Amino acid sequence: MKILILHGPNLNLLGTREPEVYGSMTLNDINEKMIALGKELGADVTCLQSNHEGALIDALHDARTWAAGVVFNPGGYTHTSVALRDAISAIAIPVIEAHLSNVYAREEFRQTSMISAVCKGRVTGFGWRSYELGLRGLLEIVKGG
Numbered sequence: 001m002k003i004l005i006l007h008g009p010n011l012n013l014l015g016t017r018e019p020e021v022y023g024s025m026t027l028n029d030i031n032e033k034m035i036a037l038g039k040e041l042g043a044d045v046t047c048l049q050s051n052h053e054g055a056l057i058d059a060l061h062d063a064r065t066w067a068a069g070v071v072f073n074p075g076g077y078t079h080t081s082v083a084l085r086d087a088i089s090a091i092a093i094p095v096i097e098a099h100l101s102n103v104y105a106r107e108e109f110r111q112t113s114m115i116s117a118v119c120k121g122r123v124t125g126f127g128w129r130s131y132e133l134g135l136r137g138l139l140e141i142v143k144g145g
């Protein structure tokens, strides 16, 4: 079973980017943990990051040809991108929305998500563990649990 973990803009700077909000783990640390967890749970996890909206859309389109599902942190595009929402709607595989920070405890503009309504579920506020919870939940869904 193949799973895509997709990270949006500015998440390449994790570790140094506002560590009080996003924690001290780097993106590479998180990816390694998710690949290891995938192995433990019988999934082959591929991780991708882009700062570009179009590249994220391309990655979602491509994922429909090879992945059983996606854990997606769209970063700031969460709050603005109709195009990402349309891409998620357009692919038949389940997408879980994940955020490191608790967006509800932050600025008002972060409390709107363009994509939540077209995702299977949402995890927010658990730091890097939002990816872990998202991956575990996604695997339950795709395995039919």
Ligand code: DQA
Pocket: 009, 010, 011, 073, 074, 075, 076, 077, 078, 098, 099, 100, 101, 102, 103, 110
């Ligand atoms: C984020 C929350 C977004 O509001 C923000 O723009 C990010 C990261 C999170 O993981 O908490 O870049 O998606």
